[in-house]
Amino acid sequence: MRKLQTLVAAAVAVTLLAGCGGGTATPAASGDASSAPAGGSGETLVVYTNSNGEGRGEWLTTKAAEAGFKIEIVGAGGADATNKLIAEKNNPIADVAFGLNNMYFSQITAEGALEPYEPAWAGEVDKELGDGETYWPLVKQAILLGYNSDKFAKDAAPQDWTDLWTKDEFKARYERVTGLGTATAQLVFAGILSRYRDDSGDLGISDEGWKQVEQYFQNGSPAVAKTDLFARIASGEVDMGQMPSSIIAEREKSFKVNVETVIPSVGVPLAVEQVALVKGTKKKEQAQKFIDWFGSAQVQGEFAQQFNSMPVNKSAEAKANAEVVDFFADLKQQDIDWEFVQENMGAWVEKIELEYMT
Amino acid sequence: MGGTPVRSMARSPFVLVVGAVLTWFIAAFLVWPNVNVLIATFFPDGDFSGRAAEKLFSSQRAMKALGNSFLLAVALSITVNLVGIFIVLVTHYFRIRGSRILFLGYASTFIYGGIVLAAGYKFIYGDKGIVTSLLVKVFPAMDPGWFSGFFAVLVVMTFATTTNHMLFVANALKGIDYQTIEAARNLGASTWTILRRVVLPMLKPTLFAVTILSFLTGLGALSAPQVLGGRDFQTITPMILTFTNSPTSRDLAALLAVILGVATILMLAVMSRLEKGGTYFSVSKVSSALEKQSITNPVANAAVHAVAYLLFAVYTLPVVLIVVYSFADGAAIQTGQLTPGNLTLDNYVRVLTQQSGLRPFVVSVVYSALAALIAVGGLLFVARLLQKYRNWVSAVFEYLLHIPWVLPSALLALGLIISYDHPNPLVGGAVLTGTTVILLIAFVTVKIPFTLRMLKASFASVNSSLEEAAAIMGAKTLYVFRRILLPLVLPAAAAITALNFNSLLDDYDTAIFLAHPLVQPLGLVIKANTDGAEGVEGVANTFVYTVLLMVITGVTMYLVYGRSRLRGSTKKRLPGIPPAAPVAGPTLSGAPVPGEDATQPAAAVR
Known part of the structure; x- marks a missing residue:
């Protein structure tokens, strides 16, 4: 008995749902191209x-x-x-x-x-x-490398991404990503790899370029899920990492830290x-x-x-x-061949995820 | 329970009708869309390439992560059973002081899960956590980062995924015929022997089913390793998700998913084999309801009490902290600096006064309720038939119904889109994309494997002689089903419905691809408000939504269990159900454990 009631209730609800979908603005269900604006929903x-x-x-x-x-x-x-x-x-x-x-x-x-x-x-x-x-x-939006300016004066701070893994004082002090799913992370790598373009190299990048990626992952402190970079800077776990320009002001205030950004001589990716x-x-x-x-x-x-x-x-x-x-x-904008990047980004992400992330 | 020839099965009109509907559903929504998406993935240009396998097997990271996932799956299958059986016995079998309170504590996993649960444990045992700080004061030499890696992940996931034990194993336990226990005791069996030789064997079908679920949860682990795994213990799911999102790497995601899927199916096959041939119901003529047992040995009694209350603390602390932290601002949550002064209602005001208001909550509640009811309602018939008839046809059907466990939900959703974005004869020439129905279909399909497993296990513990007796007295198939079988499996069915409902409430992976633009469920809103996953408001919002979902899921459980208890008391008066009824029966009537109302399930930590 109860089962029957349940089924009836379900059927009614499905009809209602379907009805409201079909009636309002279901572009697909209305078949013909005229698609008269149904109900009061307008266009x-x-x-x-x-x-x-x-x-x-x-x-x-x-x-x-x-x-x-x-x-x-x-x-x-x-x-x-x-x-x-x-x-x-x-x-x-x-x-x-x-x-x-x-x-x-x-x-x-x-x-x-x-x-x-x-x-x-x-x-x-x-x-x-x-x-x-x-x-x-x-x-x-600029994709930047930001650092804790209370800890590093401008001339003691890194001057470019590559400093992070070549200079000992920054090793393990920077946050590195744990996945390449986000646009920001992909743009950071577009900016780094573009500098090592070599059509005879693997996926259009020279061995030297891939070595940079390897070093980036070996020397960085892995990001922590659900913990913002600024929170980690505030607690002193790390001092620097990637950040899009638009969030800096608000996060500085929320986490009570001061952050300066690095403008490498090649410019920054936009x-x-x-x-x-x-x-x-x-x-x-x-x-x-x-x-x-x-x-x-x-x-x-x-x-x-x-x-x-x-x-x-x-x-x-x-x-x-x-x-x-x-x-x-x-701001100096980095000159990036976006067509080249777009063609290869999928393969780069795959290679980095499989071979370099640890 | 031996095999039933296919020919005799085909003689029943009930079987034929259910079979026809089922065949259509499987063909249209399980096989066709997924075949399409797999073809598009593995044969992008019409040729198969072994690229994916080659890439994956030469990647150290992928292999290690895959290994970790399997390790976790196997370990969880054991630890969840240990903890799960213990808490079920403590709350339902032994006479323990305050078992009602204990039940409420253990039931907290019913109402929350996922990344927030992992974060909750981190607040307590992480390097800046409360317990760690205390311990470091006492033992200064201690490593504050002790709670990380495989150990931490296993601990958190073990305590987070005992939900199925609390619901289904407890349910099966209540169905055990007390007379068998008394008989064993009269023959001189000890408490331990009775447990091992009488009680646990009766629970086997349910234990097998929940073991498969634990295994699957371990394989799919996502948030606990991300939060607590550290560098050394990362699992494969984050990689699958990244690759699913990238069209050029989707073949890798699909291959990984298929590997995990095959492992799950193998596990299923092993469990089915173990389950075969046993008798899991009481055969006594007059069975009686379970009574709680005292532990006679005072030392053992004290030890069990101590462990039970320790576990209670482990279960409840994270929930308390999550609720408290949901009132703090996002920066405090992430830096772990909590002062009573900075707890405000701001987070709740911000989340609840959004333009979209309560609408997404309503949409999600309606979708989830429909999907949960349809899945359970439909599969009641199917599970019954699969349990009753055992031959190659039913085996094929059963395995096909597990397809949604094989592929990640994003791929299931993509498969539905590419299969039904044009008029398709499988659904009467309709176009499904852009309608409100397609998401419902997806919701129902993703819940099929879980629903089927648990329902089948619960049918397995029904004494078939009841059904035979009814049939001999002339009852028709449907009548027997409705009046005899249904009431017996109803408690389990209600629990499954509630769990399905809860786990769909905040779904994002499916909804993001299939939701109608004007009928957007909660998952999308949560994502929009918590994304970046980082940020200040984002993290605070995550906690607020978690607490709000706890409220909804808590209420659901109350409704389901409160009502089933009511039905239980009326049931007794119904004629036609033998009072001696069987195993799953007693559960319905005034359950001996009063805390039950608060029960509610939620998505496991994945």
């Missing part, structure tokens, strides 16, 4: 991003609503969002994707899951930072967060309008102000935090 744009944490997703949803866009943010890590966009390419669910860096977007573009679109603000950004056709730059239109979206026009709005100087400026980021849009710089703008003005 809800589905936006994939890895940049929704720390309140950014909510901020954007609210701002977009004020500008007349109804959006639904689907947050996922960089690799997850990339895999999801590629897996769904035959029947896309997203309309717009943003926040992923050039490495991820070039991978998605190569799989044919994005649609070229030139936003209204294309003239206000440095085209070189995107691919100038499909994905367009929004926010710059991660540039991009935006793109998803191929096969059934709300193309609306999605394009959203991209035009989101990348505009006005919105990017407000975003930068709110989240301490560095906008790519030149007209948005005025609104960004002056310290951040100054930092980037002085």
Whole structure:
């Protein structure tokens, strides 16, 4: 008897769930391309991003609503969002994707899951930072080596990543990663390996380059799950490690430490967060309008102000935090062949995970 | 219980109907999507390449991590049984003072798990932990980093994964016929002999099932080694996850997963063989409910009490600390500097006043409840048939149903996407991607192996003569199932449902690929709020979500157990169920252990 009730309840609930899915904005279920906006949901744009944490997703949803866009943010890590966009390419669910860096977007573009679109603000950004056709730059992020400045004066501090494992005073004092799943870690290695490009070497890298990787892992202190680098710096376990520029100010305050960053003579790798239109979206026009709005100087400026980021849009710089703008003005960008990096990154990660991580 | 010829099995219409539905389900959701994803993985350009094997077997790190995973699996199969059986006996079999309180302490693993549990142990025994600090004061020569590596991982995972013992072994224990124990005692058997020769053998099917689960938990260990393993004891799962996420290395992930899967299936085969041929129910004409035993030897009695309370402390301390730390700010959590002054409600306010509010909680509760009910409801029939009919057909079905144990959930999800992103005749020409149904399907499938194992074990302890008697008196198959068998396995089924529900609540790996954009479950929200895994708010949020999930899972357990007790008391009045009923029966009625209500399971530490 109870079983029967359970089954009935289950059946009812399934119907309800399916109904609400089919009725609102199921792009796939509605089959024909016209996809009349059902119910009261209007044209809800589905936006994939890895940049929704720390309140950014909510901020954007609210701002977009004020500008007349109804959006639904689907947050996922960089690799997850990339895999999801590629897996769904035959029947896309997203309309717009943003926040992923050039490495991820070039991978998605190569799989044919994005649609070229030139936003209204294309003239206000440095085209070189995107691919100038499909994905367009929004926010710059520097991938830095930071150290505890209470322990090391500037001239006693490392001058480059390679110092960490060649000079004895830094050995075991720096945190090294325990996995290469994150974009930040991959960019650090893109920056190091790019210097040792050798087309006759293994995976395009000379033996000398691979030796650096080996040394990096042998001499570093492994990162600890769920313990932030800044927490480890605060407790004196380590003194330095990788960090994206945007988090430094806030973490210094939370953990009460002072951190300075190293600018190697070759420069630092930049991660540039991009935006793109998803191929096969059934709300193309609306999605394009959203991209035009989101990348505009006005919105990017407000975003930068709110989240301490560095906008790519030149007209948005005025609104960004002056310290951040100054930092980037002085920053030497490392010259990295992103096409080369993107082609090889998968294989590099694999090799490092299998052979060098201990 | 010997084999049943396939031909006689095919004569029952009940078998045919269940078989047809099952065949479709297995073909559509277990075989086809996973074959697709494996083909895409191993034959990227239409040719098979041995690349993956070559790479993996020449990698020292991969081989060592794989070895560690196996070591952990084997060790856990033993230690979890030791601790698990001990706490079950202490709470349900022996007369121990305060067993009700003890039960609540041991049951704490029901409601939490994962990385936060590992962190909780680190707060206590880690290099800056409370116990370590005390010990270092007493023994200054002691190494503060003593709690790390294989030993620490094994200890934490052992205590974290006794949930299945507390639920299922305890359940089976309550079903033992007390008369056999009394008889043994009258013949002069000692407490120890009775345990070893009478009690434990009756628990075998359940012990086999939970041993497989412990083995599997060890193989899939993720967060405990990450937090406590240190340099020397890392396992294979983090590598599988990294490679799953990278399209060019996915073949390595799949190969590793298949290796672990094959090991699990072998374990399953061994256990099935051991289980075969035994009689696991009472054969006496009138069985009676278990009574608690006193330990007569005063020394042994004192020792058992001491160990029981020590374990109680081990179980409860982490939970207490996690709850306390959930009120601290993220920096304090990570540096371990806790002062009463910096405990505030801020973390809870931040998490609960988000724009998304309670909606993700509701979505997850609905999805998890549906998936748990469907999995258990459907498999009740299947487990019964697989347990009753033993021949090659049912063996094939049984192994196919374990496919979700072989592949990591991200690959299962990718398989569903690539198989159902276009109209597919297997599902009546529908497109499933982008609908709310696809996630439900995935949730149901990932819970099938666990559900099946535990249900089968619980059917195995049902006395078949009851069923035969009913059949002789003319009861139809469905009637027998509904009125005789179902009430007997219902306690186990309820526990399985609750465990399934709890483990799906915060699922991320499946939901990230399959969730409908407008109906996003909790796992995605948790991820968005805790990611970077580091950071200040992120870590604090992790603790808050853990505590909130503890509340939900605690309430679930209360509902399930509270209600089953009610049903138990009405049940007695129902005609048709012999009062002498059997083994699993007594569990239902007013359980001798009062603490039971608080029970609730959660995801094991993986």
